[in-house]
Amino acid sequence: MPLRSAFYSQRSLVLTLVALLGAGFLATSLLSYYASRASIRDNIVNTELPLTSDTVYSEIQKDLxxxxxxxxxxxxxxxxxxxxxxxxxxxxxxxxxxxxxxxxxxxxxxxxxxxxxxxxxxxxxxxxxxxxxxxxxxxxxxxxxxxxxxxxxxxxxxxxxxxxxxxxxxxxxxxxxxxxxxxxxxxxxxAVIKLIDKYQQRYQRSVYFVDTFGRLVLTGAEGGPEGAPVGKSLNDLDSMKSLVSQLPKPHSGSYEYSAHGQGHFLNVRFIPELNWYLFVDKREDGALSEIRQSLYLNLLICLLVTLIVLALVNRLIRRYQEKIHAQATLDSLTELPNRRGFDLLAVQALHEAHREPKPLTALLLDLDHFKVLNDTYGHMAGDQVLIGFARDLQSCLRHSDIVCRWGGEEFIVLLKDTDGETGQKIAEKIRQHVEQHEYAYNGHTLNLTVSIGATTLQRDDTLHSLLSRADHAMYRAKQTGRNRTCVEMPHSTYA
CATH class of the missing domain: 3.30.450.20 (PAS domain)
Known part of the structure; x- marks a missing residue:
């Protein structure tokens, strides 16, 4: 249940973060887009199209x-x-x-x-x-x-x-x-049509001329709106109905209209020399394509930033979880697995030993007279001895073996792929090493001995039954004078 709760808590945190980042980035991008869009529309209607009309008019004066x-x-x-x-x-x-x-x-x-x-x-x-x-x-x-x-x-x-x-x-x-x-x-x-096409290509606008009755009188090679030919009235074009409702007859000014769902910006200018009206038309999608691409780019960048942030957050969460897990499964003093950590490792080791099958030996170690040492030299001295003993214990074992601090001055070892006889030899090696080793603390030389109980895994053993026999063996070692190894070894079913 705690693991499931942690999982849901983590997922809830990630989803909340995604929602906040996504909403924030989306709101910022859309606000920027609509603000830029309004600015561009205003610039097109009030500056760009009139300026284009002036420029085209100058070209007309020269060419037409x-x-x-x-x-x-x-x-x-x-x-x-x-x-x-x-x-x-x-x-x-x-x-x-x-x-x-x-x-x-x-x-x-x-x-x-x-x-x-x-x-x-x-x-x-x-x-x-x-x-x-x-x-x-x-x-x-x-x-x-x-x-x-x-x-x-x-x-x-x-x-x-x-x-x-x-x-x-x-x-x-x-x-x-x-x-x-x-x-x-x-x-x-x-030649005249080429002039119109030249204007359209140069200024990226639709350019055509309309007489005072609203009839097309001059267009480019592809015609006017909807490809309408010269002589066609704007009133007869379905796409221009939105414009005609605003502009029944041609009149100078700036206009906006919609044709087939597409917005258009239009500037109309009277050409007195021709007695015609110059229409300069710009489609909205062409005008706003760059800013729309900018919006898509911003959203893509926001998505990438969100993914990077999520990856970093996920990495931090994992590291935090690993740290919490380590704190929950490691002994803070000796940095060996604690009882909870040992349970996780031991279950896996027993499963492997039963499946192979391979022998497995358990050692339960208890430091002799450790309370006296604490009372005599203080708990700081006891801590230093525990740290030194843990280090010495690891030096006597293989990397594949499991060692943990069982509690207080008790330690437990699981020797993988090790039968009872070999396990007893390893236990004696540990005992002799500890007996001969001297631990220094504040100028004092501290000597230490250890009592060890050993047993070997049986076919029908559980972790509890295995450790129970090791505990009995260690208790006998204590009762029979300490600083010794006792074995509680029923007949092994492993060769």
């Missing part, structure tokens, strides 16, 4: 707005206006001018369409006459009639094998503000 500025410059160019006003006499002059614009500014295409002659001029020459009933020419008449100074649209480019081209169509006026034609430059759609 630049063609608008070139087209605007062309619409106000005095050469172009003078050439038209003077009757468009030499088409080669316009062709060279458009070719110079393309070459100097690196444009994909450059054009001018005269309102008076409906002639389509290009860097490669005169392409055709635009007609109001030609569907492919509808864009020109739309530009002519619109109120805005320019538009951006995507159409096939007649001069470049009908490749889809991103056109900036600018209205041209004479010096009296009369409409005289449309001019501009173009970028290939592929």
């Amino acid at each position: 707005v630049r063609p608008i500025l070139i087209s605007s410059m062309m619409s106000r160019d005095t050469f172009m206006r003078d050439w038209v006003v003077n009757g468009e006499k030499d088409s080669d002059q316009m062709t060279r001018y458009l070719d110079e614009v393309m070459t100097h500014y690196g444009a994909y295409t450059a054009f001018f369409i005269s309102n008076s002659t409906h002639t389509y001029y290009h860097a490669k020459g005169v392409l055709k006459q635009v007609k109001i009933d030609e569907p492919r020419d509808a864009w020109y008449f739309r530009v002519r009639d619109m109120k805005d100074p320019y538009e951006i649209n995507v159409d096939p480019d007649l001069a470049n094998k009908d490749n889809m081209t991103f056109f900036i169509n600018y209205k041209v006026y004479d010096y009296n503000d009369r409409f005289i034609g449309a001019a501009g430059v173009g970028l290939t759609v592929d």
